[in-house]
Amino acid sequence: xxxxxxxNVNKSRRDFLKKSxxxxxxxxxxxxxxxxxxxxTPPSDxxxxxxxxxxxxxxxxxxxxxxxxxxxxxxxxxTYAKRCFxxxxxxxxxxxxxxMLDKMENQIDAVVIATPDHTHYVSAxxxxxxxxxxxxxxxxTHSVWESRELTRLAKETGxxxxxxxxxxxxxxxxxxxxxxxxxxxxxVEKVDAWxxxxxxxxxxxxxxxxxxxxxxxxxxxxxxxxxxxxYHPSYTPWNWRAWWDFGTGALGDMGCHIIDPVYKAxxxxxxxxxxxxxxxxxTESAPISEMVTYYFNERPSKGKINMPxxxxxWYDGGHKPERPKxxxxxxxxxxxxxGAIFHGTKxxxxxxxxxxxxxxxxxxxxxxxxxxxxRRVKTSHEMDWIRACKENKNSRVEARSNFSYSxxxxxxxxxxxxxxxxxxxxRRLDWDAENMRITNISDTDEISxxxxxxxxxxxxxxxxxxxxxKINAKQAASEYVKRAYRAGWNY
Numbered sequence: 001x002x003x004x005x006x007x008n009v010n011k012s013r014r015d016f017l018k019k020s021x022x023x024x025x026x027x028x029x030x031x032x033x034x035x036x037x038x039x040x041t042p043p044s045d046x047x048x049x050x051x052x053x054x055x056x057x058x059x060x061x062x063x064x065x066x067x068x069x070x071x072x073x074x075x076x077x078x079t080y081a082k083r084c085f086x087x088x089x090x091x092x093x094x095x096x097x098x099x100m101l102d103k104m105e106n107q108i109d110a111v112v113i114a115t116p117d118h119t120h121y122v123s124a125x126x127x128x129x130x131x132x133x134x135x136x137x138x139x140x141t142h143s144v145w146e147s148r149e150l151t152r153l154a155k156e157t158g159x160x161x162x163x164x165x166x167x168x169x170x171x172x173x174x175x176x177x178x179x180x181x182x183x184x185x186x187x188v189e190k191v192d193a194w195x196x197x198x199x200x201x202x203x204x205x206x207x208x209x210x211x212x213x214x215x216x217x218x219x220x221x222x223x224x225x226x227x228x229x230x231y232h233p234s235y236t237p238w239n240w241r242a243w244w245d246f247g248t249g250a251l252g253d254m255g256c257h258i259i260d261p262v263y264k265a266x267x268x269x270x271x272x273x274x275x276x277x278x279x280x281x282x283t284e285s286a287p288i289s290e291m292v293t294y295y296f297n298e299r300p301s302k303g304k305i306n307m308p309x310x311x312x313x314w315y316d317g318g319h320k321p322e323r324p325k326x327x328x329x330x331x332x333x334x335x336x337x338x339g340a341i342f343h344g345t346k347x348x349x350x351x352x353x354x355x356x357x358x359x360x361x362x363x364x365x366x367x368x369x370x371x372x373x374x375r376r377v378k379t380s381h382e383m384d385w386i387r388a389c390k391e392n393k394n395s396r397v398e399a400r401s402n403f404s405y406s407x408x409x410x411x412x413x414x415x416x417x418x419x420x421x422x423x424x425x426x427r428r429l430d431w432d433a434e435n436m437r438i439t440n441i442s443d444t445d446e447i448s449x450x451x452x453x454x455x456x457x458x459x460x461x462x463x464x465x466x467x468x469x470k471i472n473a474k475q476a477a478s479e480y481v482k483r484a485y486r487a488g489w490n491y
Contacts, residue, residue, distance in 0.1 A: 048069045049065060049070055050071060051072070053115030054084040058114030070088050076219075095221055098126065134161055135164065138256035141414070160388040160396065183304035184346070187345045193341070197250035197316055210230065211232050226246060243286075275427070276292040289318055384400060436481050
């Protein structure tokens with residue numbers, strides 16, 4: 001990694017933006033928030049923001065904070081990023097975020113990160129260590145250890161943070177939580193959640209053909225900390241989330257949205273065990289469909305209800321839980337992307353992706369009142385983070401999905417991939433959350449994983465030729481929790 005420059009040079013600008021009061025210097029100074037209240041945003045009240053990964057969601061995130069100063073854009077693929085570059089003509093452009101941070105450290109207050117999953121951690125950690133506020137797209141990280149580490153870094157550095165699970169800032173999210181905490185469906189011991197993902201090709205073998213790298217793509221920077229492999233267009237710019245080295249499959253894509261209300265409303269913490277089953281698992285790519293079950297212990301009571309043990313089951317790839325009894329015929333179960341079902345002792349609550357359109361079965365026409373216990377976000381998910389960035393860290397109202405919350409949530413999401421990748425052990429896996437390890441795998445346990453699955457037509461009859469590799473399960477589990485980085489990307 002490139003050497004960090006001194007954090008003390010030109011530190012005054014960031015300090016100014018964080019101050020919540022005006023220093024008395026013998027003259028009256030009109031605070032910037034008062035000026036802003038008069039109908040415009042003064043330059044002194046704007047953050048200097050850089051984008052890292054701006055070809056997809058990064059562009060959308062930046063558009064939601066375009067009233068700030070967008071000062072730099074970084075992407076490894078300048079063709080894919082062109083639309084965003086065109087949005088901000090004349091802005092400094094980079095391919096390597098490390099070069100951008102080194103050259104512009106004293107001009108950047110905050111960064112928005114929307115790269116593929118496998119580079120979220122390195123770019124966020126680098127930025128946070130330089131005192132920059134960070135907004136990171138979901139999933140927060142590629143692995144369990146990376147989630148834990150970003151949670152720690154957020155506390156250590158005191159920067160304002162937010163994961164890009166925008167539904168967390170919605171009124172519907174607050175409604176789901178407040179209904180449950182107010183005892184409207186009683187105690188919850190079972191939850192189901194699902195998504196329609198993947199909507200991209202998955203369950204794939206590694207391509208073997210040689211393809212020229214596009215001139216506008218820096219392939220080595222795209223690979224980043226992952227093991228090197230030859231370029232192929234099936235990896236980027238769209239389908240990277242299907243591949244274990246770069247993405248986290250359907251769980252990573254939608255779990256942070258759909259599991260979010262479950263995690264928040266039930267104050268889940270970390271599971272004590274989990275297990276998974278799926279369509280065929282191979283060494284390269286996430287399966288086409290899967291089911292993961294997590295087991296959570298009792299938690300402290302919340303509001304009017306106790307928090308008993310919970311069995312939580314996730315479905316994707318077209319699978320759904322059983323339709324709850326009492327739902328009106330013709331009523332959709334969830335929405336376009338999936339949803340969640342809370343099975344309570346007094347009733348059943350159903351919501352869609354982002355906690356949207358929550359209902360309690362039987363009370364659709366007479367929903368309970370909300371308690372307004374949770375702070376409502378009147379702006380966007382991104383602008384709520386911008387607000388937090390500008391507040392003094394000692395008195396800040398943190399953004400709704402800051403890393404103290406979204407870090408543990410993301411751990412739960414991505415550890416579901418451990419259950420899937422280790423399912424050949426044919427057992428429920430016991431989880432030691434403090435030490436981030438599975439405790440019931442022996443030194444000699446092995447898993448058998450498909451490497452290739454092809455067939456030949458012999459006399460009109462397809463004959464499968466499936467090949468497997470044996471992997472030490474304990475070593476594999478350790479690497480899935482905390483992967484080794486490619487040389488040059490180590491911390």
